[in-house]
Amino acid sequence: MRFQFSRQGLEGTERIRERIFECLPGATSWTLLAGMLVLSFWKPFLAAVLVIAIDLYWLLKLLYLTLFLVLSYLRLSLERQTDWMARVEAIGRWPTVELTPPLPHAAPAQRLSHWIFQRRMLALAASGRPPPPLAQIHHLVIIPMSTETQEIVEPGVTSLSRQRFPPSRILVVLAVEGRASDEVKAGAARIQAHSCAQFLDVMVVEHPDGLPGEARVKGANVTWAAKAAARVFQERGVPFERVVASCFDADTVVSEQYMACLTYHFMMCPQRTRASFQPIPVYHNNIWEAPAFARVLDIGSSFFQLIELTNPQTLVTFSSHSMSFKALVDVGYWPIDLISDDSAIFWKALVHFDGDYRGVPMYITLSMDVVNAGTWRRTALHVYRQKRRWAWGVENFPLVMRAFSQRNAIPLLDKIRYSVKLFEGHVGWATWPFLLNVIGWLPAILVGREFPNSVLYYSAPRITALIFGLASVSLLTSIVLSCGFLPRPPDGRPWWTRVRYLFEWLLVPLISMCWGALPALDAQTRLLLGRYMEFWVTEKRRAPMPVPVV
């Protein structure tokens, strides 16, 4: 029986079950925050003990994540010099693959990268699922446009035209909303006219507004575009299982190796038609033009994704992502009534294939814009809305839980693993910053009112301070890594731009509350109250970027 991955049209117990699961994250977050607050005043002694346990958990988790952030960063650094196209061509000669070893004087990173490649080749050979012929592999890149003008979209399309992978096998679809302005539509037409000859084709597909069953969400637009692309592939006789579909944000710019890297991972994955491919989104297009808080926030997002890549078992797609086009068609494309289409498509596929679906990490970056609305105040508002939209990914929780309760074929361990990740991730997102920065300090202060003569009154602040001191190791690590992660400041920027940037990290406690926990709590509360959100496009500005830089 096909599972309805939507909250539309549910009735009876299904509707009740959906509502219960919708309420669960928000109710838990509020209970945690309010409970700790009440407990701090009512039973400060108990609250102080609890806070120590919570802080310790947070510290260990932070150190754990930092460790994998470093490993992931090293892995990314390892693959920076990799010639993905050369590897793809090598795999394309399957089964007589000649693995040219690195030269004796090659850098250790190259040697290690080659060793990983060798291992994966052996694993692929052992799987009995050979890679498809390289010549048959095509790419579909869908770029949704709603308010994004030509200036925002064109650098991304240009970057696609400069791929090492033959652009002649890349179909670019500019998915334009029917309600978009004439300027946006004209921009799409101009891009099509400029770039058409360089690709298999550049299509401009206009998505009619207000189709039945659709919400005003990006998923509806890209689904419409994907269906149009499907017809093109059918007409050209390209099998869907040989097509890799990518859904990029309009401002996404990729490096010349990106498509080759994606092809490599597609070919190397034995279950390539049951997989999504997740790169590392970075926000470098306009990072030096954005306000400090937006910069720190988006580097944090990139780091989070870096950490996520180290755990393919629970890797879920986020932002610009790719997947087998066959899988996309099989699952019925992206949800047309959910905002979080990027992660929802993963969950939809996971449920559709009864758990036989996976996220494949790609250690390559693609670059997007940091939210920049011109003024600090407008940017702050837009960032808040953007993060709330991201946090609205919590809408997947009731759908996934309902699906898990119905689909017995999905292994129980997978159900538990994904459920815990989804639930803990969203509740933690909404509560940790408040617990650590505000509520966590209350018991230590208030315990003095009732138990001023207890050892705990004197120990709790000391232990908390020690925990925060150890946690600064993580902060320092993030600062150091971010220095290597960031692009060079544009010419003309004073030398202290980078120094100032280091101090911006001190804003982390405030940023994590204002643009982390608060929007997440907002989103969960809306879901709790049944006030569903619709897609809201964030404003992005940047200086003219003639050459895409990733």
Add this chain to the structure above:
Amino acid sequence: MLLVRKLVFYLFVVAYVVICPLTIAYALGYLVRPGAEQGLVKTGLIYLSTSPPGASVYVGRRRYTQRTPTSLRGVLPGTYPITVALKGHRVWKRRVAVEAGHATAFDHILLLPDVLRQHVLVSDRCEELLASTDAHLLVVRCGPLLRDLRLYHRREATLLPLRVPGVAWQDARIREAVTMRDGAGLVLSVASREGPRWVWVDAERAPEVFLDLTPLVPDPVAEIQWDPRESHLLFVRSPDRLIRVDVERGTSTLVAAEALRGVGMFRKWLYVVSREGTIERRDAGGKTVEVVLDDPAARALFQQGRFRVVVCDEDTIFFIGERGELLSTQPPYLLLKHGVRDVAWDPLQERLLVRQRERLGVLEPPDRGLPKDVLARPGIRWIFTDGSDLRQAFWVYDGSHVLIRDGEEVALLERPIGDHPPVIQTLVRVQPRSDVRVVEPAGTLYYLDHPSGHLRALEVFPTHEVVTLPFREP
């Protein structure tokens, strides 16, 4: 990577399972004791914060590595000789009892310099310092007459005569002086050529502001009260009425034509003990707003004699009777039967300091943070019993110490912690019949030196902030 991630995950889970209970146990004071008596023991803690900070700490003869403010953690239950020493300052020594799971906090240890700094402010011989006036002014009496009154302006460090217009007034002999708490008002009873007179002086605006109260006040005057917030309104009680005098307008108004047993003021409200023994809150016009206490058991106590009313806050009122009995508005009403000379309220800790001729006691709420229950379990803890003639006692230094004037000696009494006996440090000798005044936060004691009679200032308390919370511990 996945395998590494799994391994590290389980490692961290194990680490949490082990570290978390150990950390909580440590926070609660539990430690593993090595050696023959190995096992988990619950320890206590000693917290020491000094002013000035940076003092060395000794437990017995062993010097502790950290300097104050600091905590001695993991201390096994027992009694320890603790010494705190700082070069150039008096040594602080205690035998400190430590209980399991409890912290013994000495968070206001005042390390007095070996030699206290004092300055002679007025080298003329003075007879009396009038204690309570505005924080910027000191009123001293250098002779028996009105013209012998001097005003010492602390900021300008100048001594000026308090000029009262009219020759007859200058030669009037001072019989009594009533000063305002935290205000610059001064009411003097004098014997002039025309007979006994009452005069009001605004010391801050002297010599211009002066008023002959005699036509406005009843005779005899039993008590004068006023609120620093409305210092132009005096409430004068005589045996059969209560008069309100507006010193700015020079008018008087009858507030109550009845024999009140006592009057107190707090935030513009009058708190009166009626003839019938009820306690009432009245407005400035004498209209009863609220009956605070009307209990037959209390009436029996309040129906006899006169009372000095000490209003600490809306719910905490004390009464000192003619025989020195101490009463309150909460059952059982009678706290002490006799001998109380005065009381002093500590608004921070919500405690009452009770002064008798030879001893000082503290009336504390059973638990902090429960001000309404301040008298729910009455019981005075006597913290000093070796006095000879205690003339003044008040809380100083955030309520951590009590400054006492016992006969000619002024001494500093550290607030006792737990069952530890109080420690008293003598500061100076003063004129026996003159008050002393401490101005905080400057931490300066003003007094008339004995036997010279000079007005002097002694720097007793540090002006810098005291570290009271463990958060700032290095």
